[in-house]
Amino acid sequence: MRADRLLSLLLLLQNRGRMTAPELAAELEVSLRTVYRDIEALGASGVPVRSERGPAGGYSLMDGYRTRLTGLSDAEAESLFLAGVPGPARELGLGAVLATAQLKLQAALPAGLADRARRLQDRFHLDAPAWFRDADPVPHLASVAQAVWEQRVLRVRYRAWGGEIRRELRPLGLVLKGGIWYAVAWTDGAAPNPAPDGTPVPTRTYRISRLLTAEPTDTSFERPAAFDLAACWAESSRRLEARLHQGTARLRISPRAQRLLPMQFGAAGTRALADAGPPDAEGWVLVDLPVETPAVAVGDLLRLGTEAEVLGPPELRTAVAHTAAELAERYAASP
Numbered sequence: 001m002r003a004d005r006l007l008s009l010l011l012l013l014q015n016r017g018r019m020t021a022p023e024l025a026a027e028l029e030v031s032l033r034t035v036y037r038d039i040e041a042l043g044a045s046g047v048p049v050r051s052e053r054g055p056a057g058g059y060s061l062m063d064g065y066r067t068r069l070t071g072l073s074d075a076e077a078e079s080l081f082l083a084g085v086p087g088p089a090r091e092l093g094l095g096a097v098l099a100t101a102q103l104k105l106q107a108a109l110p111a112g113l114a115d116r117a118r119r120l121q122d123r124f125h126l127d128a129p130a131w132f133r134d135a136d137p138v139p140h141l142a143s144v145a146q147a148v149w150e151q152r153v154l155r156v157r158y159r160a161w162g163g164e165i166r167r168e169l170r171p172l173g174l175v176l177k178g179g180i181w182y183a184v185a186w187t188d189g190a191a192p193n194p195a196p197d198g199t200p201v202p203t204r205t206y207r208i209s210r211l212l213t214a215e216p217t218d219t220s221f222e223r224p225a226a227f228d229l230a231a232c233w234a235e236s237s238r239r240l241e242a243r244l245h246q247g248t249a250r251l252r253i254s255p256r257a258q259r260l261l262p263m264q265f266g267a268a269g270t271r272a273l274a275d276a277g278p279p280d281a282e283g284w285v286l287v288d289l290p291v292e293t294p295a296v297a298v299g300d301l302l303r304l305g306t307e308a309e310v311l312g313p314p315e316l317r318t319a320v321a322h323t324a325a326e327l328a329e330r331y332a333a334s335p
Contacts, residue, residue, distance in 0.1 A: 002038075005030065009038050010047060010061075018052070018060040136180055136209035143214040144183050147171050153219040154185070157212040164212065170221045172203065173229035181208040184232055186221075205236055241268075245290035249297060250312040255283040257307035264303055265289065286311070298323050 005028055012027055013019060019027075024035045039059060043049050048062035140156075147154040148171045158165050170186035183206045245268065253261065258276075261269035268290045276285040291297035298319050301310055310317045 005034075006038055006041060009035075010042060013049070013059060013061050014065070018058040020058040024059070136207075138181050138208045140211045140214035141174075141181055141208050143216060144171055144208060144211070145174060147214075147216045148174060148183075150216075151220050151223055153217045153221055155213075155215045155217055156206075158206060159210040159212055168217075169206070172223065172227055172232075174208075175205075175229070175233050182206065183208055184229060184236070203232055203236070244292050246293055247291050247297070247313065247316070249289045249291045249301065249310055249316055251287050251289055251301070252284050252309045252311055253287060253304065254307040255279075257304050258285065260304060260307065261287070261289070265300070291316075294319055 008028060009024060012024060021032050021035045021039075025032050028035070030038075039049055039051075048065050050060050050062055052058060052060070144154065146152070147169075151170075154169045154171055156167050156169055158167060169183070171183050172186065173184045175182045175184060184203050185206060186203060258273060261273050263269075265272070272287040272289040276287045279285050291300065294316055297316060301308060301316075301320060302323065310320045
C-alpha cells in the first residue's frame with residue numbers, strides 16, 4: 001500500500017507542480033505526518049523533491065524530472081479521459097484504480113497532450129444517473145462484476161415482481177443504463193455451452209439493485225466466443241419496448257403538449273410527433289402514440305392534462321373519461 005501511495009504522491013507532484021503538505025494529505029487521504037515521511041522516502045530513493053517555505057511554498061519536483069510517452073494523438077489522449085466515468089467506477093470498486101490510472105497517464109503524456117487532457121476534464125462531465133431520482137443501492141455490484149470477469153457461476157436471490165426467486169446465473173456482462181446497473185446472464189435452464197456458430201445465446205437481464213444476495217461459486221463456465229454484449233443489449237431493449245407497447249393511442253394535442261411529448265414519452269413521443277398530421281387553426285395536431293396496457297396508459301396520458309384529448313381506441317377514451325370524472329367528483333367535495 002505504501003508503494004502505491006508513494007507513486008501517487010510522485011505523480012501528483014509531476015502533474016500539478018507545487019503542492020502543499022495539507023493539499024497532498026487531502027488528495028491521498030492520509031495525515032500530514034505520513035506526507036512528511038513519504039516525502040523523505042522519495043528523496044532518499046533519488047527523486048529530486050524540492051521544498052520551499054513561505055505562503056507560496058510547498059513541495060515540487062526539480063525542473064525536467066518527467067516521464068514521457070509518445071505515440072498518442074490528441075484525439076486518442078482526450079478520448080481516454082472522456083471515457084472515464086468516476087461514479088460507476090466507484091460503484092464497481094475501481095474508483096481509486098481509475099484515479100491512479102489517470103494520474104499515470106497524465107504523467108506519461110507530453111506536456112501539450114497533458115494540458116489538453118486536463119482542459120477536457122475541466123470542460124466535460126459525464127453524469128450517468130437520470131434526473132430527479134436517487135441512484136439505486138447496489139451492494140452486490142462488485143460481486144457480480146467479479147463473477148463476470150472470472151466467468152464464475154453466481155448463486156443469487158432476486159426480488160422479482162412476482163416475489164423472491166433463487167437462480168444460478170452465468171453472468172456475461174454488466175450494462176449501465178440511465179444510472180441503473182443491469183446484469184446480462186445465462187440462467188439455470190440455458191445451455192451451458194451454446195454452439196459457437198452465431199446461434200443466439202439465451203439470456204435474461206437482471207437489475208442489480210434487486211439482488212438480495214449474490215454468492216460467487218467455484219464453478220466456472222465457458223463464455224461463448226460469438227456473444228456480443230452490445231448487440232445482445234440492443235436486441236433485449238427492442239424486445240422490451242415491443243412487449244411494453246401493447247397498443248396505439250390516437251391523440252389530439254396542443255402546441256404545449258407537442259413540446260412535452262418527447263420529454264414525457266421519450267423516443268416513442270419523438271417518433272409520434274415526427275409523424276404528426278398538419279396543425280389545425282389552433283395549432284393542435286393528431287398523433288399516434290404507442291402505449292402500454294390500458295391501466296398504465298391512462299395514467300401516462302393524464303400527465304398531459306388538458307393539453308391532450310384521447311380520440312381512440314374507444315375503450316381507452318372511456319377509461320380516461322371515467323378516471324377524469326372520478327377526479328372531478330373527488331375534488332368537487334369539501335376536504
